[in-house]
Structure formats: structure tokens, C-alpha cells
Amino acid sequence: MKRLTLLICSLLFSINVFAEEFIISDEYVRATPPHSKNSAAFLTIENNTDKDIKLVAASTSISDRAELHSHTKVDGMMQMREVEDILIKANSEMKLQPGGFHVMFLGLKNDLTEGETAEFTLYFDNGDEVKIDAPIQKISVEH
Numbered sequence: 620m621k622r623l624t625l626l627i628c629s630l631l632f633s634i635n636v637f638a639e640e641f642i643i644s645d646e647y648v649r650a651t652p653p654h655s656k657n658s659a660a661f662l663t664i665e666n667n668t669d670k671d672i673k674l675v676a677a678s679t680s681i682s683d684r685a686e687l688h689s690h691t692k693v694d695g696m697m698q699m700r701e702v703e704d705i706l707i708k709a710n711s712e713m714k715l716q717p718g719g720f721h722v723m724f725l726g727l728k729n730d731l732t733e734g735e736t737a738e739f740t741l742y743f744d745n746g747d748e749v750k751i752d753a754p755i756q757k758i759s760v761e762h
Contacts, residue, residue: 660722679739683726
């Protein structure tokens with residue numbers, strides 16, 4: 620019984636340390652009009668460690684593909700482009716938001732309805748995986 624209690628306490632401590640070092644917040648997925656094939660996820664990633672980390676991939680079952688994207692200016696026009704990774708510097712945060720970095724869902728399998736949730740997983744270069752169950756929301760002025 621003592622070993623089980625020690626194991627449970629160790630696991631709880633590990634989870635709390637991880638949560639303090641690496642925090643995901645303000646996550647949501649953009650609701651879609653009927654028959655839309657694409658959407659995006661937005662969130663804030665807080666890195667409370669002394670090492671830079673990179674978001675390197677995403678996956679989901681709500682679409683055929685999940686990619687990391689950014690908006691860039693090309694010949695005076697804003698264009699969305701896939702990126703290889705998103706850097707989250709040590710002791711800082713990165714906001715994935717409309718008009719900037721985001722997780723793109725391509726080939727949606729169903730409409731994304733406001734009030735429901737969407738699951739996806741983020742993968743980092745240090746081997747961490749974070750599963751997210753984000754609310755589906757319409758984009759508003761404050762986002």
C-alpha cells in the first residue's frame with residue numbers, strides 16, 4: 620500500500636511540475652459555416668522553462684490533415700503558409716491567433732458547430748504531446 624501511495628504522489632507531483640513549466644490556455648477552434656472544409660485552432664502556449672521549445676506538429680480526427688500555419692506578407696498581400704515549427708522561447712509565451720500562427724485543419728469531416736468541442740494533439744520537439752479538447756467558437760472581435 621505504501622508503494623502505491625508513493626507512486627500516486629510521484630505521478631501527481633510530476634503532473635503539477637509539468638503544468639507549471641508548460642501551460643496551454645485560451646484554446647478554441649473556429650466554428651464553420653455548413654459544408655466548409657477548413658478551420659483553425661488558436662491558443663496560448665506558455666513556456667516557463669529556461670529552454671526554447673518548438674511546436675513541431677499537430678494531429679486530429681476532425682479533419683484529414685492538421686498543419687502548423689502562419690500568415691506572411693508576399694508582394695504586399697497576406698498569404699497563409701504552412702510552417703515547419705513554431706518557436707516558444709524560454710520563459711515566454713506564444714499566442715496562436717487569427718492573422719498569425721495557428722493550427723490549420725484541412726479536409727474537415729463534419730461542420731464545426733459553436734458550443735461543441737474539438738479534440739487535437741500538439742507535438743513538441745522535446746517529445747511532449749499535449750491533448751486538447753477545445754471549445755468551438757465563432758471568431759469575435761476580442762479574439
